[in-house]
Amino acid sequence: MQKKIVVLTGAGMSAESGIATFRDSGGLWERYPMEQVATPEGFEADPELVLNFYNMRRRELLKAKPNEGHRGLVDLESYFDVTIITQNIDNLHEQAGSKKVLHLHGELMKARSTSDESLIYDIDPLHCDIRLGDLCEKGFQLRPHIVWFGEAVPMIQEAEEITRRADILVIIGTSMNVYPAAGLLNEVRSNIPVYLIDPKDVHTRRYDIHHIQKGASEGVRELKKLLQIFF
Numbered sequence: 743m744q745k746k747i748v749v750l751t752g753a754g755m756s757a758e759s760g761i762a763t764f765r766d767s768g769g770l771w772e773r774y775p776m777e778q779v780a781t782p783e784g785f786e787a788d789p790e791l792v793l794n795f796y797n798m799r800r801r802e803l804l805k806a807k808p809n810e811g812h813r814g815l816v817d818l819e820s821y822f823d824v825t826i827i828t829q830n831i832d833n834l835h836e837q838a839g840s841k842k843v844l845h846l847h848g849e850l851m852k853a854r855s856t857s858d859e860s861l862i863y864d865i866d867p868l869h870c871d872i873r874l875g876d877l878c879e880k881g882f883q884l885r886p887h888i889v890w891f892g893e894a895v896p897m898i899q900e901a902e903e904i905t906r907r908a909d910i911l912v913i914i915g916t917s918m919n920v921y922p923a924a925g926l927l928n929e930v931r932s933n934i935p936v937y938l939i940d941p942k943d944v945h946t947r948r949y950d951i952h953h954i955q956k957g958a959s960e961g962v963r964e965l966k967k968l969l970q971i972f973f
Contacts, residue, residue: 744823745972748908749815750926751828751835754915754940755958758809761802761832780890789883790874796886797871799831800850804867808838811914811939811958814966816840821973822910827901829916829923831888844904846897846923852887855880859896862887898922905929910972912965913951914939915958937965 753761778784779795816839818824825842826835831850835843851870855861855878863884865872876884889895905911905926911934918924930936936951938944939961944953952968954961 744821745909746907747818747822747824747910747912747969748905749824749826749912749914750905750916750918750923751826751830751914752916752923753830755811755828756806756809756830756832756834757915758811758957758959759806759832759834761806761830761834762799776891780888781892782890783892785885785890789885793872793874793886796850796888800865800870803832803834803850804870806832806834808834809959811962812838812840814959814962817966818969821969825904827904827923827926844897844901846889846895846901848886848888850886850888853884854878854887855882856885857882895922901926902929906931909934910969911936912939913937914961916940917942917944937968939965 774795778788779792785792812834815824815826815835819841824840825844826840827844827846828835829846831845831848833849833851851865851867853863853865853872853876857880858878861878861880872884872886874883878884906929908930911930913936916923918927937954938951939954939956939958941955941957954964956964
């Protein structure tokens, strides 16, 4: 039976693909205050501003391609049962070919009703903007299918269950300081190997983590070599 690898990915996973990060120096939160573009209150105050912000992010994504790190995780599916839990709202894991991807914070290429959260729609890449007046089938304004600050993270329970079953945990491009995603590290069994890929120093409560201090592409390349002992 294949070992189960759970991969937790954050903004650093997609940075090499040209996707702007949020918290780093020069990141999006420095240019667009989080309170204005990533909260229900911001959307209520200025929905057009929020829609345009995500329209820009969507156009950026449509120009991006998966990097070697994304593709390397797909390669691991030949040897392991791989599930990716991502904090990213891009679809680069899916573009690369990953079969099992859970999005904690929503998906940029989807829209949903402001009235009924179950009404979720794929966005046509050829007509990728959501505009004021774009309505769901019940007649309510559409919004980005994104989990904003202050909103519940509906997929977190499923993510916790997946993480508990992991035989190997890999963390890529995230500081693991943002909750509830950071709490997933607490769900891992104490005796399983944990690999962290990030070029920066990352401080966690666990001291048995194998830190590969490199970017996503180079780090996944090294990870694949280290995991050969489990083939």
